[in-house]
Amino acid sequence: MxxxxxxxxxxxxxxxxxxxxxxxxxxxxxxFLRALESWPRTGVPDRPEAWLLTAARRRHIDEYRQGRTAAxxxxxxxxxxxxxxxxxxxxxxxxxxxxxxxxxLLFLCxxxxxxxxxxxxxxxxxxxxxxxxxxxxxxxxxxxxxxxxLSRAKTKIRxxxxxxxxxxxxxxxxxxxxxxxxxxxxxxxxxxRAVVDGADPRWRGLSDEAIWLGRLTIxxxxxxxxxxxxxxxxxxxxxxxxxRRGVDGEYVPLSEQDAxxxxxxxxxxxxxxxxxxxxxxxxxxxxxxxxxxxxxxxRAYGEEVDWMAVAGLYAGLVIVDPTIGxxxxxxxxxxxxxxxxxxxxxxxxxxxxxxxxxxxYWALRAHLLSEVARSDEARLAYQRAIxxxxxxxxxxFLQSKNDHHRR
Amino acid sequence: xxxxxLIYRDEAKxxxxxxxxxxxxxxxxxxxxQALREVGAYLGGEPLEATSTGATVQVRDGRRTVQxxxxxxxxxxxxxxxxxxxxxxxxxxxxxARCPGAAFGTLEVRPVMPxxx
Numbered sequence: 184m185x186x187x188x189x190x191x192x193x194x195x196x197x198x199x200x201x202x203x204x205x206x207x208x209x210x211x212x213x214x215f216l217r218a219l220e221s222w223p224r225t226g227v228p229d230r231p232e233a234w235l236l237t238a239a240r241r242r243h244i245d246e247y248r249q250g251r252t253a254a255x256x257x258x259x260x261x262x263x264x265x266x267x268x269x270x271x272x273x274x275x276x277x278x279x280x281x282x283x284x285x286x287x288l289l290f291l292c293x294x295x296x297x298x299x300x301x302x303x304x305x306x307x308x309x310x311x312x313x314x315x316x317x318x319x320x321x322x323x324x325x326x327x328x329x330x331x332x333l334s335r336a337k338t339k340i341r342x343x344x345x346x347x348x349x350x351x352x353x354x355x356x357x358x359x360x361x362x363x364x365x366x367x368x369x370x371x372x373x374x375x376r377a378v379v380d381g382a383d384p385r386w387r388g389l390s391d392e393a394i395w396l397g398r399l400t401i402x403x404x405x406x407x408x409x410x411x412x413x414x415x416x417x418x419x420x421x422x423x424x425x426x427r428r429g430v431d432g433e434y435v436p437l438s439e440q441d442a443x444x445x446x447x448x449x450x451x452x453x454x455x456x457x458x459x460x461x462x463x464x465x466x467x468x469x470x471x472x473x474x475x476x477x478x479x480x481x482r483a484y485g486e487e488v489d490w491m492a493v494a495g496l497y498a499g500l501v502i503v504d505p506t507i508g509x510x511x512x513x514x515x516x517x518x519x520x521x522x523x524x525x526x527x528x529x530x531x532x533x534x535x536x537x538x539x540x541x542x543x544y545w546a547l548r549a550h551l552l553s554e555v556a557r558s559d560e561a562r563l564a565y566q567r568a569i570x571x572x573x574x575x576x577x578x579x580f581l582q583s584k585n586d587h588h589r590r
Numbered sequence: 591x592x593x594x595x596l597i598y599r600d601e602a603k604x605x606x607x608x609x610x611x612x613x614x615x616x617x618x619x620x621x622x623x624q625a626l627r628e629v630g631a632y633l634g635g636e637p638l639e640a641t642s643t644g645a646t647v648q649v650r651d652g653r654r655t656v657q658x659x660x661x662x663x664x665x666x667x668x669x670x671x672x673x674x675x676x677x678x679x680x681x682x683x684x685x686x687a688r689c690p691g692a693a694f695g696t697l698e699v700r701p702v703m704p705x706x707x
Contacts, residue, residue: 323683539629540684569618570625575693578618 189232190312191399195284197239198291199347204309204337206243211312214238285310286403287347289396293361294345301336302365303372308333310399311392321372321389362400363413363469369393370417375574390424393417411460412469415453419476422449422483434580442482450480468504471496475512490520507533511543514551523554542571546581553588561588592633592675592702593682598666599695601640618690626674631685635672666695673702 190211197207214235228234292306304322307313319329339345350358373389397414404410426440457473475496478489497513510533518526530548538544549564565585572578607615626632638644641660648655660667672689676682679701686692686699 323687324680325683328679540625563624566621566624567628569621570623570628571688573687573692575618575690578621578690579614582614582617582621 189235191285191288191310192283193232193236193239194309194312195288195347196236196282197243198288198309199284201243202344202346203341205334205341207239208309210239210242211235213242283403284347285399287349289362289365289400289403290350290358291340291345291347293358293365294340295358295361296339296343296345297336298332301332302361303368304329304333305336306365306396307369307389307392310396313392321369359404359407359409360467363409366393366396366400367413367417367469369396370420374420390417390421394421406463408460408463408465409467409469411456412467412471412473415456415460415473416469416476418449418453418456419473419480422446422453422480428576432576434574434576436580437479443485445480445483447483450483453477453480466499466503468500471500471503475500475516488519490516494520507537507541507544511538511541511547515547518547518551518554523551527551527555540571542568545571549581550584553584558588561585591678591682592673592704593679594700594702595635595672595674595682595686595689596668596698596700597670597672597689597691597695598664598698599669599691600666601642601669604669604694605640615690615694622688622690623672625688626672626685631674631676633673633675635670637670638668641667669695 193214194204194207194211197210198204201207217238218231218235222228288310289306292309293302297305304315304318307318308315315330315333316326318333319326322329324332349355369389370393373391373393394414394417397410397417400410401407401414422445423437423440425446426442426444427435429435453473454477457470457477460470460473475493478493478496482488494513494516497509497516500509501513510529514526514529517529527548530544530551533544545564545568549561549568552558552561552564562585565581565588569578569581569585572581623632623635642658644659646657646659646661669691674682674685676685679699682699682701686697689697691697
């Protein structure tokens with residue numbers, strides 16, 4: 184079993200029995216450390232998870248004896264450890280040894296009482312075992328700030344006794360949305376960074392981790408169409424990863440990408456997920472976004488993008504989930520389907536305060552203004568978009584567009 | 591909240607840029623400062639001449655010491671600064687990452703100490 188598979192399972196199990204994320208993490212870290220010391224000598228045990236869990240629990244018990252952990256938590260552990268002895272000789276399946284509590288862990292990390300900004304970091308740390316410094320880089324935060332945010336969230340879980348449990352039926356749907364949103368936020372960060380950080384072999388962005396979490400969520404929530412929609416959306420985007428840069432590292436916009444080089448296997452997996460999801464007849468944000476990407480993906484098969492259909496899907500998305508990103512996407516699709524003027528009309532309707540630092544708005548606005556020959560305004564909008572870009576490749580791309588239209 | 595973005599870069603690496611590359615970087619800075627102005631976050635900033643053109647000064651027990659060049663020999667040298675006014679440190683980090691100098695050298699972002707006047 185892969186390490187990231189084990190980590191979340193073991194941690195969820197410990198949190199379920201202690202309610203203390205911090206203590207569970209410490210115990211698990213200690214257990215992994217002991218494993219690193221002893222496995223090279225003794226060999227990997229038959230059931231490494233059971234071995235780690237036993238080591239982690241002993242650590243909990245040791246801490247209790249030193250008076251560092253709340254007594255009630257450790258009493259439970261001792262009772263558990265006595266009831267089920269996880270020795271290497273036990274030939275039980277992992278499933279019967281300890282139940283998979285990771286779905287509850289996903290719900291815990293995205294609990295309404297947890298600050299929305301820390302849900303994704305908390306999920307990455309607890310379910311995948313990613314360290315705070317790495318998460319801080321992805322979120323453009325200093326490691327100490329990220330460490331503080333994570334530990335505040337864990338203290339809150341312990342102090343307000345937020346329990347590791349499945350939400351009640353009545354609130355299940357919004358709670359699932361929060362889980363999916365946190366996973367998609369991780370994917371978005373990974374998408375932004377994947378190309379820039381591609382040179383660093385230790386950290387290839389969060390995209391892979393988000394896709395893995397997406398697959399996990401589907402396995403845990405097999406009847407939820409939006410979970411399938413989310414994974415489909417991520418796979419459509421991921422199918423284009425290798426074509427987003429030219430040979431010299433230059434930025435290549437979607438419309439100019441060589442679609443024949445997109446990954447057809449990923450597109451086909453996404454198509455299958457999306458059509459299975461549609462059978463539930465419960466549309467949502469992620470299925471709509473995936474359907475938009477599905478329309479773009481037709482280019483991989485030599486077909487044209489049906490811009491009217493894309494504009495229609497965006498109109499639906501703006502109703503279901505009126506984010507600034509959806510409104511900018513709608514304007515871009517309407518500009519393609521109808522005219523640049525119609526696209527600009529939609530952009531003009533957006534409150535400027537909400538887009539003052541939103542780069543895609545200014546990049547699209549600049550492009551549409553140059554299409555309708557409003558050159559002076561286009562030049563200013565291009566400058567604004569360049570100033571808001573973090574990626575030098577995007578900056579040069581926009582600069583060359585700006586130079587070109589001025590001529 | 592006010593923050594200072596301190597821009598460090600390797601002067602030798604900068605000196606080796608072609609005129610076209612320098613021009614491109616200037617253009618990126620112009621766009622960056624314009625975007626900061628548009629959101630009302632720009633307070634000021636200046637680029638600095640190379641460290642070889644400056645001097646360090648100390649006064650100890652009334653004795654003045656003046657030396658050519660920078661205070662300390664580092665891989666990267668202070669090349670300029672930008673003063674911004676944004677809501678919090680997260681936003682300051684976001685604007686720091688957008689600064690064209692971030693891709694070329696190393697930026698340090700520091701909160702400005704509030705002073706009662």
